[in-house]
Structures are given as structure tokens and as C-alpha cells.
Amino acid sequence: MQRVVIDTDPGTDDALALLMALNSPDLRIEGITTVGGNATLAETTDNALRLVDHVGAGRDVPIAVGAERPARGSFSHAYHVHGADGLGVDLPAATSTAYSADAAKFMRDRALAEPGRIAVIALGPLTNVAAALDGRPDVAQAISEVCVMGGAVEVPGNVTPHAEFNIYEDPWSANAVFASGVPVTLIGLDVTRGTSLHRNGGPRWFQGTSRSADLGNHILANSFRERADVQEFFLHDPLAVAAAIEPELLTYRSAQIAVVTDGEERGRTVASYGDGPVKVALGVDAGRAVDVVRTLISN
Ligand code: RIB
């Protein structure tokens, strides 16, 4: 049983990733921390609260609020991808409220309470994770791994030709996390672009009559309806959760990762392969990975 804190900016693919994690018998969610990114922090937090209330009934999953945006630089949202409120589906209003401590404190406290037992799955900009690690080598030592959905090492980006969205949004925090010494697994566009659900595979991409399957199908149906030119829904964040459950779905090379912070190559992830704290995912068994996603959301 892998115990995880999930840092997220839901976000349609984040929502599928959260459904997987909530349904997985192999993960125990210690908590969810929210960050601004795909939508505003208020929207990503409300989306996380509504989703967990809707499908995780009675589950004690604290949701701690993190950073609205990075401490510096320009910042934008991705409503054109994720819909007007970041999710594009109507969920009942949340009945639960956010946790009392902020995201960075929540991450630090959980990691230090159980050194080596808690992993972080980071599905948005790395602002919260960097804050949790800032000036705290004991925290870098205590967190067992940070599994990051982010980066585009050997492939073009999705925000610019050089940069993937999560890293582009806060390249400074990404550099801090990659240099902190915490073990990082980097699940970037190099592998996530190989995993998708196709428009023609609906309307029941997920089988079963559960709230999870129903919500997953609604998210995809609405996403394809709002984006008539899009044929594939890429499973960026779901693949990061699948990798946390079954690392052998992917193949990796170790590296040091440096992130460009300024100019036209802002957000570019540059790998120096060899000995390094980052495992860069470069290959994926896409068929098996998509099966893991669909199986966990269907039921
Ligand atoms: O580039 C894809 C990533 O950016 C995903 O995490 C998606 O949710 C957005 O946050």
C-alpha cells in the first residue's frame, strides 16, 4: 500500500487521476493539496472538494489549500482545455471544507511524521512542493519520492515548442524541487502523449454504473463536445498515478534536470543523463497503462 499526498490543479485530467487514486486498492491517500494552474486556486480547490464528496463518500481525505500562483513571473490558466470552471461538469456543491493548515505545511507534517513512508504525486505546477521543501533538507529526506507529471525532455512542449504546462507555469519551483535531493520520477510528455482516450471510444469510455465511471464519462464527453477539433484526450495526470501504482509500466533513465526560467525557452527541461536524482520516463507500455486507467475508473 503506497501512501500518497496528491498535489493537483483539477483540471479534467487531474479529476480522472483523482478518481483512479480514490478507487485504487494500492494507494492510501493521506491528503490532497490544491494549487493554482489549470484554473484559479479557488476553482481547483472547489473542484477537488466537490469530486471527493461526490465519489469518495465518507472517505477522510483532507484537502489543504496551497498557492494561487508562483511568487514571480507571468501566470495563466488553461480554461480552453479544461472548461470554464476548470472541470466542465456540474457536481453537487461541496459539503466538506478545506483542511486548516496550508498545503506546504500539510505535506511537511505528513512526511516528517512518517519518514520514508509518504510519496507525493504532483499533478500541477510545483509551487506547493517547492514550498514544502524550501530550506528543509529533513523534508527532502523524509519524502520517499515525488512523482511529477511534467516536462518535455526529448519531445516538444504543449505550451511552447520547448515547455510543458506544469513546468512552464513555475519553472523556478521546478528547478528547486529537482535540485532538492528528493527522489523524483518525471512523467512528462515524452510518455503521456502515448496514452489517450479517443473521441470515438465514447460515450462509455469507462464501464459500470458507479459515480466514478459516470463522472469520468461526463468529463470526457463534455471535453470532446467543447473541443470539436480534438480527437484524443491525453491521460497526462492519470499516467502519473498509474506510474505510482505500477512503475514497471514505464522505462526510465536517471538524470540531473535543469529548467530554463527565462526567455523563449522558459520551462524547457534539460536532462544531463547519468547519475542524478531524477528518473526520467522515456518509454511506456501504452496499452497496459490505458487499461490501468480505465479499470480503476470503471466499476
Ligand atoms: O501538461 C499537462 C499538465 O498540465 C496536466 O497536469 C494538466 O492537468 C495541466 O495541469
Ligand code: CA
Ligand atoms: Ca494537472
